[in-house]
Amino acid sequence: MGISSFRGPAIEAENLSRSYRLRSGWLRPQTKVIEAVKDVSFSIEQGELFGLLGPNGAGKTTTIKMLNTLLLPSGGTARVLGHDVAKDPVAVRQRIGYVFGGDKGLYDRLSALDNLRYFAELYGVEPAGQGARIQELLELVGLSGRERERVEGYSRGMRQRLHIARGLLHMPEVLFLDEPSIGVDPVAARALREMIQGLSARGITVLLTTHYMAEADQLCDRIAVIAGGRIRVVDTPDALKASVAAETVIEVEVVGATGGHTAALRALPGLREMDVEEGEGQVSVLTMRAKLGVDLYSAALSILSDVHIVRVSGRESSLEDAYVAIVGRG
Known part of the structure; x- marks a missing residue:
């Protein structure tokens, strides 16, 4: 893999912004400015595996497209290995x-x-070295022996591995992975994660976006959370989890809970937030977070006394808890 002689950060973004003008109406057209990314700043060290997390529409893909020269910034600057993305694409x-x-x-x-x-x-890629380079990549992504099969017969996981091989053909020093494991089954996703860790071990700088919190927790050295086009926080996964560690977190799986039940639960003293995940039928999973020391168990069970409770469990705070709290505060 290529090794840069540049000694600064692999990626630097300073007050990076991107806005769009949308026209609507026919007889009386109106122009509206949409700010997709607003004053985003962060830096990524060479060889770092950096995660960019955020909800749909938060600005993740727009940020990546500015960094890889597919979109021009409306404001601010960005450099990759010292090269300005707008001036030296x-x-x-x-x-x-x-x-x-x-x-x-x-x-x-x-x-x-x-x-x-x-x-x-x-x-x-130089013709003389193409054959060796392709064989090296096929072995790296685990497709050696199946390279002569048509891609139309490949599974989603195999396609994603081939995507990664394609992105590495010219020996890049920085690799952007935009939701590489989306739609991939758990076995293939594990193989992809192992492959991504291997790329980082080879010294390639990786910027990863994903909606899978466990994946980000396992892979990333640091994580930036973006919401509403702005960076909310940049820190290590452990530090982000520690930021919500001083909480009581319980999960209650119930059958037949109504809006009245959830409203009463949300009104509990000391409750910071509650997520409701609807399952099949009338099954719901209620995840409640409260200040440490607050007795959520007895209060929640009292409110839910007239519905069927499948299970009640407490657990440690996860990266997903930290992510939800950060995005919710935004």
């Missing part, structure tokens, strides 16, 4: 790879080998 593109989740970006009627040959030509 060619130098940035030579040093980065971009892998996104989903089925696009590959040719189904071609084999994996032919896909990689095609993209190697597009990326300007």
Whole structure:
């Protein structure tokens, strides 16, 4: 893999912003400005595996597209290995790879080998070294021996591994992974996580977006949470979990809870927040967080005394708890 001679951060974003103008109406057209990303600042060290987390529409993909030169910033600056994304986009593109989740970006009627040959030509990989490079990547992503099969017969996990191989063809120093495990089954997702950890161990800087909190917790050295286009916090997974560790967290699975029950639970003294996850039928999972020392158990069970309680359990605070609290505060 390529090793940079640049000694600064791999990625630097300073007050990065992106806005869109939307026109609506015909007889009386109106223009509305949408701020997708607002004054985003963070830096990523070389070799770091950095997570960018946030709800849908928070600005994650817009931020990544500005960093990899697919979108021009409306304001602020961003540099990749010292190269400005707006002023020197060619130098940035030579040093980065971009892998996104989903089925696009590959040719189904071609084999994996032919896909990689095609993209190697597009990326300007030297012809003399293409064969060895492709074989190295096929082994890295676990597709060696199946490279002559058409991609249309590949599973979602195999496609994602091929996406990663494609993104690594030109030996990038920085790799953007935009929800790489979306829609992938648990076994394939575990293989992808192991592969991503291996990339970081090779010295590649990785910027990862994901909606899977356990994945971010396992993989990332640091995490930035973005909501409403703004960065809310940047810290390690352990530090984020510690920020909500001084809480009582209980989960109650019930059958037949009504809006009256949840309203009464939300009104409990000391309750910080409550999430309601609807299951099949009338099953609901209520996750409640309160100040440490607050007796949620007896108060919650009293309110739910006239419905069927399947289980009640307490647990330690997780990265998901920290994420929900941060986004909720925003």
